[in-house]
Amino acid sequence: MLRRCRGRVKILPFALAVTVITAAFFGASAALSFIDRRLHPIRYSVYVGYYSGLYGVPEEIVYAVILTESRFQRDAVSRAGACGLMQLMPATYEAVAYELDRIPDEIMIFDPGTNICCGVYLLSKLYEKYGCWETAFAAYNAGEAAVDLWLSDDRYSGSGRLTHIPYSETAGYVKKVRCAAESYKKIYGFGNGPGQNTGEGQ
Structure with a gap:
């Protein structure tokens, strides 16, 4: 199993910022959905x-x-x-x-x-x-x-x-x-x- 801890740490601040912005415009539910999909891509x-x-x-x-x-x-x-x-x-x-x-x-x-x-x-x-x-x-x-x-x-x-x-x-x-x-x-x-x-x- 490949470990990529550092990459994940770098993503989190960006994801958090996007979540805050998304929540401000579309609500908490949409923000959580965005971050969930970001962390679990298809x-x-x-x-x-x-x-x-x-x-x-x-x-x-x-x-x-x-x-x-x-x-x-x-x-x-x-x-x-x-x-x-x-x-x-x-x-x-x-x-x-x-x-x-x-x-x-x-x-x-x-x-x-x-x-x-x-x-x-x-x-x-x-x-x-x-x-x-x-x-x-x-x-x-x-x-x-x-x-x-x-x-x-x-x-x-x-x-x-x-x-x-x-x-x-x-x-x-x-x-x-x-x-x-x-x-x-x-x-x-x-x-x-x-x-x-x-x-x-x-």
């Missing part, structure tokens, strides 16, 4: 909409993962080497590309359409495996091996469900994605169709 909507429908992953979840992973920076590279909008590790990208009958290319991992396609497909497979979005988020961040280990440990799971995440980074990641998804759904009114429930255990 970009690459053609790709997100298409692959969300194709693989059955709610749009708000895709946007939330992109926001949390890269803040919509298509050329983002993490310290660990994860690349692109959805911060795919090269080995993961290669495996998913082959599974989708695509020829992996080290340059194409940064292509928004390719990156979103592979990232959304990966999310769909993780949800299919675990049957719970929060567990899928944990696996997206920490890897399936770690999550499988936690699920086999009574200290972290119960009745086949993950109840505690021992990695603080992953626990924080899951919370951020969940909250961002809820915000996207509230702000933009994404609906619940088949396979579109963001709730725990759904």
Whole structure:
């Protein structure tokens, strides 16, 4: 996951100023709506909409993962080497590309359409495996091996469900994605169709 704390700090004073000006002319409700959309942007909507429908992953979840992973920076590279909008590790990208009958290319991992396609497909497979979005988020961040280990440990799971995440980074990641998804759904009114429930255990 790419961290961009400084950039976010710089945005806040500007966003606050715009909020005050907007509130003065249009009221507090409009100002809050503006700032919410500023902090939760909609970009690459053609790709997100298409692959969300194709693989059955709610749009708000895709946007939330992109926001949390890269803040919509298509050329983002993490310290660990994860690349692109959805911060795919090269080995993961290669495996998913082959599974989708695509020829992996080290340059194409940064292509928004390719990156979103592979990232959304990966999310769909993780949800299919675990049957719970929060567990899928944990696996997206920490890897399936770690999550499988936690699920086999009574200290972290119960009745086949993950109840505690021992990695603080992953626990924080899951919370951020969940909250961002809820915000996207509230702000933009994404609906619940088949396979579109963001709730725990759904």
